[in-house]
Structures are given as C-alpha cells and as structure tokens.
Amino acid sequence: MSDTPVDSSKRTWLIASTCAGAVGAGFVATPFVSSFQPSERAKAAGAAVEVDISALNPGEKLTVEWRGKPVWIMKRSPEQLESLKKTEGQLADPASNRTAYPTPEYAKNGHRSIKPEIMVAVGICTHLGCSPADKFAAGPQPSLPDDWNGGFLCACHGSTFDLAGRVFKNKPAPDNLEVPPHMYLSDTRLIIGEDKKA
Numbered sequence: 001m002s003d004t005p006v007d008s009s010k011r012t013w014l015i016a017s018t019c020a021g022a023v024g025a026g027f028v029a030t031p032f033v034s035s036f037q038p039s040e041r042a043k044a045a046g047a048a049v050e051v052d053i054s055a056l057n058p059g060e061k062l063t064v065e066w067r068g069k070p071v072w073i074m075k076r077s078p079e080q081l082e083s084l085k086k087t088e089g090q091l092a093d094p095a096s097n098r099t100a101y102p103t104p105e106y107a108k109n110g111h112r113s114i115k116p117e118i119m120v121a122v123g124i125c126t127h128l129g130c131s132p133a134d135k136f137a138a139g140p141q142p143s144l145p146d147d148w149n150g151g152f153l154c155a156c157h158g159s160t161f162d163l164a165g166r167v168f169k170n171k172p173a174p175d176n177l178e179v180p181p182h183m184y185l186s187d188t189r190l191i192i193g194e195d196k197k198a
Contacts, residue, residue: 048193050185053118061134063123066192070123070131071180073190080163081117083138083149084110087162092169093176101126101178104195112164112179120192121165122178130156132177136163152177 049066051073056062058077063070088094088110096103096112106114113119123131132152140146143153144160152161157172165177181195 048191051190051192052188053190054188058117059136064192066180069180071192072119072121072123074119074163076111076117076119076163080136080150081111084162084164086149087151087166087168090168091162091166092171092174094166096166096176096179098175100175103176103179104181106195107179110164112166112176114182114184118190119164120179120182120190122180124178125154125156125159125173126167126175126177127154127157127159127171127173130154132159132161135160 049064049071051062051064053062053073053075056073056075058075059080061072061074063072065071094110096108103112107120111119112121125132132154135141135144135148135153136150138148138150141148143155143158149162151163152165154160154173159171159173160168161173161177162168165179167173167176180192182190182192183195185191
C-alpha cells in the first residue's frame, strides 16, 4: 500500500461532501422517524371522555366517541328496567360471564351498570362490528319477535340485544355488547375510559 498523502483540496472537498450528506440524511430521516410517534389526535383517541348526562331524559340515548368507538349512554325508564327481568330466560349470557369482552365487576348485574337507570355500552355488534339500531318500542315489529320488550337490532345478520346490551340466544353475535370502563364524577357527570380500579 502506498502512503500517498491526499491532496488538501480533495480532503476539504471530501469532508465537506460527507458533512453535507450527513446533514441531508438527517433532514430526510427526521420526518420518517417522526412518523412513528403518535399524533395528538391519536393520543386523544385513547383518552378518557367526560360526558354531561344532566339533559338525558328517561328513554333517551346519546352517543359519544371513545377510542374511535361509539359509546351509548341511555337513561332507561322504570318500565324499561322492569322489562330486563322478562328477557333473562331468552338470553345467551344473562349474567355476563363470557370473557371475550369482559364486563367490569360493577356492571355484572341484571342491568349491567353502576346506576340501574343508566346504561353505558359500546354500540358495536360483537358479531362483525356493525352498529345495531335502536328498537326501544315494545311489541311486534318487522325482524323482531312478537314478545319484543325493547332493545337493539343489528340489521346486518339479525342479532338482537336487550336494553342492557345482552345478546339473545341463537343469534350470530357471540357476546353481549361491551361495557367500557366508566365511573361517575357526580350525579350528572360521567367519565368513560377510566374507573377507580384503572
């Protein structure tokens, strides 16, 4: 090997072009690396959602978004609560024991909620992810049994759920509607996505 000295002008050019290449690579890599960081919107998508339910009247439902999912909050009337007892023998999992969508302990009761009159459930059918429609009126209706007591119908494949989000037997949906973690901050304020155990 020869130890020929590199011309100083070539050395300067070599150093300058290497530095420029490193700076250029840094500029190119920065957006690429930044793309792996979650956006503010993505960070907010997982955040808890606070909801004012003071204007919710018996028999009414409102929908909020949590983690990109529709969450239903329904204030059930005394008659609607009473109807839950009539459907228990027709349900696939009346005590919410199945674990595909684990029900929080505070919602493992006949009304699947902390407060009997307030239902909180993810409005996505456990079969293929459709959103069931409100069928609150009792009595015979198209696609529903004659002894219908009110609830939800997923028109995609006919799965039916009662007013606690419990699925009826022999339906395509394998599980009850998911009950998200939630807790009350006051009588009229609810937080979805957090509970005392979280």
